[in-house]
Amino acid sequence: MVDSEHTGSRTTRILGIAVILGLIALILLGFFGAPEDDEQRDAVRMIFVHVPSAIFTYVAFTVTAIGSVMWLFRRSIWWDTVAAAAAEIGVLFCGLTLFTGSVWGRPTWNTYWDWGDVRLVTTLILFLMMIGYLSVRSLGGGERATATRAAIIGVLAMVLIPIVNRSVEWWESNTLHQKSSLTDGNLEDLTLFTLVVGFVVWGLFFTWSLIHRFRISWLERELRVRDLDQALVERRAEGREHEGQPV
C-alpha cells in the first residue's frame, strides 16, 4: 500500500497527459486542419465537441445501467459505485451535448431550441432523469435502499438511449437534425479523422474521470463506515458506563 494523499496513480497520470496532448491536437485540427462545410461554413467545427459529448453520454449512461443491473442482481457495492461515478460524468457530457447543440443550432437552424424536435426533447428528458438519479443518491438514507432506488432509475434511463439515438430516423419529419453523418459517409477525410481524434480525447477523459470519481466515492464510503463504527464504539462505551452506575 502507498501513503499517497490523492486519488491519482501512474495510470491516471498517463491518461491525463494523453488527454491534454489529444486536446491540443483536437483544437489545432478542429480550427485549422479540418475544412469548412459548403452549407454550414465554419459552424461545422462544432461537430468535434458536440458529437463526442453525445456519444460518451450514451457510453456513460450505459455503464451506469450495467452497474445498476449488477447491483440489483448481485448486490455489488463495487458496481454500484461504478454506476454512480459514470452517472455524474454522463450528466456532465449530456449537459455539454445540449449546450453545444444549442449554440450550433443558432447559426445552422436559426434557433437555439425547438420543442418540436424529438431528439432535443428526448435528450433533455434523459438529462433530467439522470439528474434525478444523482438527486436520489444525494438524499441519503440507507445505503442499500438508496442504491436500489438509483439503480431502478439507471436502468429506466437506459431505455431512453436507443430512442434518443434513433429518433432522427424514427421521427424524420419531427426533427431539425440530419441523419448520422458518420454512417452516411458524408464527411471529408480530414473532418472524419478530426472527429475520431475527438472520440479518442473524450474516451480518455471519460476513463480518467471515471477512475478518479470511483476512488472518491470509495473514500466517501470508507469514511461513512469508519464514522459509523466509531459511533457504535462510543455508544457501547456509554452503555457500559451507565451499567456501572447505580440506578
Add this chain to the structure above:
Amino acid sequence: MTHLGYLLVGWGVTIGVGVLYAASLITRGRKLSARVPSDHRRWMSTDDT
C-alpha cells in the same frame, strides 16, 4: 473564419467545464485521501503509483 463567436462559446464552455470538473475531482480526491488511512485505499498497489 465564419461563426467564430459561436465556436468560441461552444468550445470554450466545453473545455472550461471539463477543466473545472477535472480540478474538482483532484481536489476532492486530495481532501478525502488525507482523511482515510492508506490501508483503506485498497485500489492502490505499489505497482501503480
